[in-house]
Amino acid sequence: MGKSTVVPFGPQHPVLPEPIHFDLELEDEKVVKAIPSIGYVHRGLEKLVEKRGFQEYVYVAERVCGICSFGHGWGYSKAIEGLMGIEVPKRAEYLRTIWHEISRLHSHLLWAGLGADALGFESLFMQCWRIRETILDIIEQTTGGRVIFSVCKVGGVRRDISDNELKEIVKRLDALKKEIDGIAAIFLNDETIHARLKGVGTVTYDEAVALGCVGPTARASGVPQDYRIGDEGGAYKELGFTPVLATEGDCFARVKVRLLELYQSLDIIKGCVENMPAGDIAVPVKGFPPAAEYFTRVEQPRGEAVYYVKGNKTKNLERFRLRTPTNANIPVLVKMLQGCDLADVPNIILTIDPCISCCER
Amino acid sequence: MKQIFIQTEVADLLGKAAQYKKDGYRMVQILCTRVPEGYELTYSFDKDYVMENLRVIVPLEGSVMSVTSQYWYAFVWENEIHDLFGLNVEFIAPEVDYGGKFFHLAKPMPWHELSKAQQPAAAVKVNLRPGLGVDAAVKPAAAKPGTAAAKPAATAAKPAEGGN
Numbered sequence: 001m002g003k004s005t006v007v008p009f010g011p012q013h014p015v016l017p018e019p020i021h022f023d024l025e026l027e028d029e030k031v032v033k034a035i036p037s038i039g040y041v042h043r044g045l046e047k048l049v050e051k052r053g054f055q056e057y058v059y060v061a062e063r064v065c066g067i068c069s070f071g072h073g074w075g076y077s078k079a080i081e082g083l084m085g086i087e088v089p090k091r092a093e094y095l096r097t098i099w100h101e102i103s104r105l106h107s108h109l110l111w112a113g114l115g116a117d118a119l120g121f122e123s124l125f126m127q128c129w130r131i132r133e134t135i136l137d138i139i140e141q142t143t144g145g146r147v148i149f150s151v152c153k154v155g156g157v158r159r160d161i162s163d164n165e166l167k168e169i170v171k172r173l174d175a176l177k178k179e180i181d182g183i184a185a186i187f188l189n190d191e192t193i194h195a196r197l198k199g200v201g202t203v204t205y206d207e208a209v210a211l212g213c214v215g216p217t218a219r220a221s222g223v224p225q226d227y228r229i230g231d232e233g234g235a236y237k238e239l240g241f242t243p244v245l246a247t248e249g250d251c252f253a254r255v256k257v258r259l260l261e262l263y264q265s266l267d268i269i270k271g272c273v274e275n276m277p278a279g280d281i282a283v284p285v286k287g288f289p290p291a292a293e294y295f296t297r298v299e300q301p302r303g304e305a306v307y308y309v310k311g312n313k314t315k316n317l318e319r320f321r322l323r324t325p326t327n328a329n330i331p332v333l334v335k336m337l338q339g340c341d342l343a344d345v346p347n348i349i350l351t352i353d354p355c356i357s358c359c360e361r
Numbered sequence: 362m363k364q365i366f367i368q369t370e371v372a373d374l375l376g377k378a379a380q381y382k383k384d385g386y387r388m389v390q391i392l393c394t395r396v397p398e399g400y401e402l403t404y405s406f407d408k409d410y411v412m413e414n415l416r417v418i419v420p421l422e423g424s425v426m427s428v429t430s431q432y433w434y435a436f437v438w439e440n441e442i443h444d445l446f447g448l449n450v451e452f453i454a455p456e457v458d459y460g461g462k463f464f465h466l467a468k469p470m471p472w473h474e475l476s477k478a479q480q481p482a483a484a485v486k487v488n489l490r491p492g493l494g495v496d497a498a499v500k501p502a503a504a505k506p507g508t509a510a511a512k513p514a515a516t517a518a519k520p521a522e523g524g525n
Contacts, residue, residue, distance in 0.1 A: 033456075039444075039465030050476050082362065212387055212434045230410025232362055295405065295412060296362050306390050306405070323390035323438075331434035334457075360464075 003028060007342065011040050015118045015346035018356035022349075026342060034337035034345075036330055042360040049320035054080055054289055054311070055154050057320070064322060065358040066147050067110060068300045070103045072322070072358075073152035075298040075307040078233050080154045083294040083309055084287070088233070089280040092156035097235040098272045099142070099149060099157075100298075101265040106135045107301035108258045108265075111353045112183065115255065118346050119196055124186055131179045138169055156282025166273045173266050180266075184259045197252035201336040201348035204249055213332035215303020215325045216257045217352050221249035227299035239271040251344075254351040288315050300325055302353050324358040365413045366403075371425055374404070374417055378428045381406045386413070388428070391438035393446050395475050399423060400448050424449035429457065440464075447473040 005026045011019030019040035025033040045064055049057050061076035062069040074096055081088060113128035136146045142161050143149040151158045161169070187193060203213070208221035218225050226243035228236040244260045246253035289311025296307050303325030310319040329352045336348050369377055381388070386406035394401045399421040403414050419425050427450050428435045439450040440463035447470035461469075 037459070037463055037465065039463070042464060042466065044471065047472065047476075082364075209387070210433075212389075212432065227410065293364075293366075294362075295364060295414065297412075304389075308392055308403075310394065319394045321390075321392045321394075323392075327437060328390075328434070330437050 009345060015350055017114060020354060020356050024345065029342050031337050031340050031342060031345065034334050036334060038356065038360055041357050045361045046320050046322065049317045053315045054317050055285065058153055059150060062148050062150065064361055065355055067107045067355060068103055069147060070099050070149045070152060071298050071300045071305065074100060075296060075305055077152050077154045079294050079296045079307040079309040080289060082296055083289050083292055083311055086155055086283060086285060088156050089283060090277040091279045092281045093233060094235045094272045094276050095157050095161060095281065096152060098269050099151065101268045102135060102139060104265045104301045105262060106132060108262050109135065111258065115350050118350050119193060124183060127183055131176060131183065134172060134176050138172060153282065155285045160281050166276065170270055170273050173269060177266055180262050187255055187259055194252065196347060197255060198250060200251045200344050201340060201351060202250040203332055203336060207335060208249065208332065211332040211335060212328055214328045216254055216261065217303065217329050217332060219243055220246045220253035220257045222247040227297045227304045231299065235272050239268060251347055251351040288313055289317060302326060302355060303328065322361055326355045326359040363411060366416050367413060368416050371417050371419055375426050375428060377415055378404065378431045382431045388432040388435055391435060391442065393442045393448065395446065395472065397475065400446060419448060424451050426451055427453040429454040445472045446470060
C-alpha cells in the first residue's frame with residue numbers, strides 16, 4: 001500500500017473557471033477518494049424572487065449563469081406561463097429555440113476552448129474562442145447583448161428577427177460549420193488528445209443511470225436522455241429531434257458528444273429558419289400568478305435544468321427553485337475521480353463542463 | 362408539462378422512494394420550502410419525461426430520513442437543505458454526510474426564517490368602537506383644513522413620464 005496524502009484541489013486552480021473545492025485522498029499518484037464542497041459563489045438568487053416582481057425576475061434568472069443565461073430566462077418564463085396558463089405564440093417559440101441553440105453553440109465552443117487549454121493546446125484554445133466570436137456577434141446583432149440576452153419575457157420574446165436577418169444568420173452559420181470541422185478534426189484525431197482522454201474517467205451506462213447524471217455527461221455513456229425530446233415548448237417536437245449519443249463513457253466520449261452537438265444545433269437553427277411561422281412574438285400578461293405551483297424543465301447546454309415556481313396571487317412569487325445540471329453532475333464526478341491519476345483530475349473535472357455559479361445560484 | 366403531486370407522510374417517504382427506484386424512476390431533485398407548518402419537501406422522480414412529485418410536510422422541530430440509501434446522489438440536495446434551511450436529515454450515507462459543511466456560508470441557515478412572502482396573509486385589522494359591531498368600524502378622522510394631510514397630493518396627480 002502506498003503513502004496516503006490529502007491534496008486540496010481548488011477553489012482556485014488554473015483549470016477551474018469557477019470555484020469548487022475537492023479534498024483528494026491519494027495513495028501515491030492515485031485518487032482513492034474525492035470529497036467536493038461548494039458555497040464560494042452562493043448568491044441567494046432564488047430568495048430574491050420574494051422581492052422582485054414576477055416579470056422583473058426574468059432578468060435575475062438570466063443572471064444565474066453567464067453562459068446559459070438565455071435558457072434560464074426561458075425556463076423561468078416557461079414556468080410562469082405554465083402557472084398562469086399563458087399560451088405563447090408559435091413564432092416566439094421558434095425564436096426562443098434559435099436563441100437557445102445559439103447559446104448551446106456559444107457554451108460548447110467556450111468549453112472546447114477551456115478543454116484545449118487544459119490539454120496544453122493553446123492555439124486550439126484560441127481558435128475555439130475565435131470561432132465563438134461569430135456566435136457572440138450574432139447574439140449582439142439579434143438581441144443587443146453579448147452574454148445576457150434579455151429578449152425572453154413572460155408571454156413571448158421582446159424582439160423579432162426579420163426574415164432577411166435570419167437568412168444572413170444561416171449564411172454565417174454555414175461558414176462557421178467549416179471552421180468547426182477544423183477544430184473537430186484536431187479534437188477527434190490527435191494522438192495526444194486520445195492518450196490524455198481515452199479510457200480516463202469512465203462512467204458505464206449503469207453507473208450513469210444509478211448516479212442520475214444529466215446532459216452530455218449522461219449521453220456520452222449511452223443514456224438517451226435529452227429533455228428536448230420531451231419538451232412541450234420550443235420547436236423541437238415539430239422539427240423532430242434525436243439526441244447525440246456515445247457509448248464509451250470516458251472523457252473522450254464527452255468531448256465527442258459536445259462536438260457533434262455543435263453540428264446538431266446548427267441543423268436545428270436552420271430548421272427553425274426554414275419553418276419560421278409568421279405572427280405575433282408575445283401575448284400580453286394580465287394579473288398576478290395564482291396561488292398554485294408549477295414545475296418545468298429545459299435542456300441546457302450542460303443538461304436538464306428544473307424550474308419550480310409557487311405563486312400567491314401577488315406580484316411576488318413565494319418560491320422559485322432551480323436545479324441546475326452541474327448540481328446533478330457532482331455525484332458522478334465524485335465517482336469518476338475515484339481511481340484516476342492525480343494528473344487526470346483537471347481533465348475529468350472539465351469534461352463534465354462544471355458551472356458552479358449555476359450550481360450554487 | 363403534466364403536474365403530478367402526491368401527498369405522503371414522513372414515515373412513508375423512504376418506502377415510496379424505494380418503490381420509485383424499483384420501478385426505474387430517476388430522482389430529479391428535492392425542493393424545500395419554508396411554510397408556517399415547518400418545511401414542505403418535494404421529491405421529484407422522472408420516467409420517460411413524466412415527472413411525479415412526492416410531497417411531505419415536516420414539522421419545524423422534526424426531521425426526515427435521508428433517501429441516500431435508495432438514491433445515493435440525493436446527498437447534494439439533502440446537504441444543501443440542511444445547510445440552507447437547518448432541517449435535520451437523518452442517516453445520510455456516512456461518506457457524504459457533510460454535517461453542515463457542504464455549503465461555505467457567511468451566515469448559517471440563511472433560509473431558516475419564514476419570510477414575509479411565505480407567511481399567511483395578515484388578517485385585516487378592524488378598529489372597533491367598544492360595544493359596537495364590525496359594521497361600525499372607525500373611519501379615519503377627516504383631516505383639518507390647513508394640515509399636511511389635507512393638502513392635495515401634487516406629485517401623485519402628475520402624469521407619469523417616460524416608459525412605454
